[in-house]
Amino acid sequence: xxxxxLNQADTGPKVIEDADKLARFEAKIDAEERIEPNxxxxxxxxxxxxxxxxxHAHSEIVGMLPEGNWITRAPTLRRKAALIAKVQDExxxxxxxxxxxxxxxxxxxxxxxxxxxxxxxxxxxxNYPTLTWAxxxxxxxxxxxxxxxxxxxxxxxxYGPYARAMIRICKEESFHxxxxxxxxxxxxxxxxxxxxxxxxxxxxxxxxxxxxxxxxDAQSVHTEQSMRWKIKRFTNDQLRxxxxxxxVPQAHYLGLTIPDPDLRYDAASxxxxxxxxxWEEFRQVLAGNGPCNRERMEARxxxxxxxxxxxxxxxxxxxxxxxxxxAAKIAAE
Amino acid sequence: MTEPKMPLxxxxxxxxxxxxHRHVGxxxxxxxxxxxxxxxDTYTRxxxxxxxxxxxxxxITASDPADKDALFEPTASKPYRHxxxxxxxxxxxxx
Ligand SMILES: [Fe+2]
Ligand SMILES: [Fe+2]
Numbered sequence: 001x002x003x004x005x006l007n008q009a010d011t012g013p014k015v016i017e018d019a020d021k022l023a024r025f026e027a028k029i030d031a032e033e034r035i036e037p038n039x040x041x042x043x044x045x046x047x048x049x050x051x052x053x054x055x056h057a058h059s060e061i062v063g064m065l066p067e068g069n070w071i072t073r074a075p076t077l078r079r080k081a082a083l084i085a086k087v088q089d090e091x092x093x094x095x096x097x098x099x100x101x102x103x104x105x106x107x108x109x110x111x112x113x114x115x116x117x118x119x120x121x122x123x124x125x126x127n128y129p130t131l132t133w134a135x136x137x138x139x140x141x142x143x144x145x146x147x148x149x150x151x152x153x154x155x156x157x158x159y160g161p162y163a164r165a166m167i168r169i170c171k172e173e174s175f176h177x178x179x180x181x182x183x184x185x186x187x188x189x190x191x192x193x194x195x196x197x198x199x200x201x202x203x204x205x206x207x208x209x210x211x212x213x214x215x216x217d218a219q220s221v222h223t224e225q226s227m228r229w230k231i232k233r234f235t236n237d238q239l240r241x242x243x244x245x246x247x248v249p250q251a252h253y254l255g256l257t258i259p260d261p262d263l264r265y266d267a268a269s270x271x272x273x274x275x276x277x278x279w280e281e282f283r284q285v286l287a288g289n290g291p292c293n294r295e296r297m298e299a300r301x302x303x304x305x306x307x308x309x310x311x312x313x314x315x316x317x318x319x320x321x322x323x324x325x326x327a328a329k330i331a332a333e
Numbered sequence: 334m335t336e337p338k339m340p341l342x343x344x345x346x347x348x349x350x351x352x353x354h355r356h357v358g359x360x361x362x363x364x365x366x367x368x369x370x371x372x373x374d375t376y377t378r379x380x381x382x383x384x385x386x387x388x389x390x391x392x393i394t395a396s397d398p399a400d401k402d403a404l405f406e407p408t409a410s411k412p413y414r415h416x417x418x419x420x421x422x423x424x425x426x427x428x
Contacts, residue, residue, distance in 0.1 A: 036398070038398045039398050040398075040399075085378075088378070092375050092378065095360070096358060096375075099360070108339065108361055109339075164358075168358075172378075172379075311339065311363075314362075314363035314364070314367060315339070317363065317364070318367075
């Protein structure tokens with residue numbers, strides 16, 4: 001999902017944890033109690049969370065770029081206002097999540113630095129281009145739809161600040177998905193060219209959206225431990241299946257065709273069975289070789305560099321005002 | 334990192350008049366005025382509040398979770414602090 005790169009081996013130092021503390025910690029998790037910032041936690045739990053929450057935050061921030069690309073060209077004022085509000089929400093999501101990660105003892109500056117130097121990952125989905133207005137419809141419908149699938153169970157994740165951030169985020173996501181689907185609906189009810197544009201966007205976004213849930217469970221290194229610690233509640237494959245089951249009827253309602261010749265309904269299980277995912281494409285995009293990886297990182301680095309003078313000026317201004325206030329206080333004494 | 338750290342502020346919002354300010358999260362900002370502005374943009378995009386407090390995170394003193402038992406356990410042995418501890422005959426009526 002937004003944290004799909006978690007499925008890499010944990011290379012951090014192995015720490016021998018105090019057995020009593022570990023047992024108490026795991027009993028708390030088993031009892032569905034939340035872990036809070038100052039509570040004792042195993043190093044691997046802390047490390048996994050910092051990585052997962054910060055990847056999630058980076059994804060929200062980088063995710064503003066493909067949609068931001070269409071703000072100036074939205075077809076109506078109504079669509080433009082909605083798109084601006086959505087992109088602003090994604091910025092907010094990034095901030096809630098950075099704040100949650102910081103409660104684990106890592107600084108905002110460090111997290112940003114990890115993103116900008118390429119040490120931290122973000123979701124593969126944001127490395128695809130938004131070529132037409134229909135892509136904005138597809139992102140809201142599919143990408144936010146997939147995000148909701150993943151984020152609803154995260155509202156019950158074991159780390160308190162993360163769960164609370166997810167609750168806020170989930171409340172805001174529904175609007176994102178609905179505005180996207182409404183864009184698709186308008187295109188599909190429009191001219192033949194508009195409908196073709198909608199189909200073309202679905203053809204390009206469908207498989208990358210399925211990849212958002214991360215590698216299949218059999219190849220997913222972190223799933224087992226994350227499930228035991230209740231950081232994660234469902235496996236990648238479970239969430240992917242849920243997403244397909246929910247989304248296929250929505251595509252049919254639009255009169256669109258899912259670009260998967262193997263897709264068929266399995267009446268016995270009640271699931272839509274889908275064809276093989278091209279995991280090589282996924283690996284390539286995660287490794288930095290997707291269509292827009294370089295462009296996205298350049299945009300983030302440029303924004304950071306061009307904002308440097310603002311941060312410096314704000315800090316200098318605050319320091320000057322503090323000094324003046326202190327001097328005035330001394331003079332008054 | 335060569336860049337100096339932007340101070341951290343805790344954000345409290347009063348959702349409606351009559352309610353207490355409640356902790357909602359945190360923001361980074363150079364000073365209190367900018368922290369208020371950032372808190373407004375980050376935490377009140379949908380009518381979530383009527384009033385915001387921002388407090389430097391460094392100004393908060395918190396109890397240590399390790400002291401939890403010493404601080405809070407003694408109340409568990411004081412059931413006489415609760416109304417249900419006292420037997421009042423039902424004939425007396427609601428009290
Ligand atoms: Fe989001
Ligand atoms: Fe969203």
